[in-house]
Each structure stands twice: as C-alpha cells, then as structure tokens.
Amino acid sequence: xxxxxxxxxxxxxxxxxxxxxxxxxxxxxxxxxxxxxxxxxxxxxxxxxxxxxxxxxxxxxxxxxxxxxxxxxxxxxxxx
Numbered sequence: 001x002x003x004x005x006x007x008x009x010x011x012x013x014x015x016x017x018x019x020x021x022x023x024x025x026x027x028x029x030x031x032x033x034x035x036x037x038x039x040x041x042x043x044x045x046x047x048x049x050x051x052x053x054x055x056x057x058x059x060x061x062x063x064x065x066x067x068x069x070x071x072x073x074x075x076x077x078x079x080x
Contacts (some may be wrong), residue, residue: 019026
C-alpha cells in the first residue's frame with residue numbers, strides 16, 4: 001500500500017464520508033453559513049441606521065438647546 005498503512009486510508013475514508021456523505025452536508029453547511037452572514041450584515045446595517053438616527057436626535061437636541069440659550073441671552077440684554 002505504499003507509504004500509507006491501512007489506518008491512514010481508513011481515517012481518510014472516514015473524513016471523506018463525513019464531509020461528502022449523506023444528502024449534501026457541505027451545501028447545507030454553506031447555506032447555513034450564508035444565512036448567518038446575511039443576518040450579520042442586516043444587524044450591522046440596522047445598528048448603523050440606529051446610530052445615525054441617534055446622532056440626528058442628539059444634533060436636534062443640541063440645536064434646540066442653542067436656540068434656547070440664544071433666547072436667554074437676548075432676554076437678558078433686553079431686560080438688563
């Protein structure tokens with residue numbers, strides 16, 4: 001049998017059967033991997049959208065605070 005003993009060939013046969021045997025295990029694994037990758041991309045996009053919306057919300061709040069502080073300064077100048 002050359003350089004490999006019977007045990008080497010049995011191990012190779014077992015690995016081949018595990019990988020390629022029975023109803024498309026590799027294609028099923030790749031399908032599951034693809035679904036996981038799509039879910040990951042979707043969650044990353046949703047997180048980015050949430051961060052953008054949160055940033056816009058903070059910007060609106062800071063704009064509102066700036067306007068109210070401008071009004072306070074104007075009131076002090078008019079009353080002072």
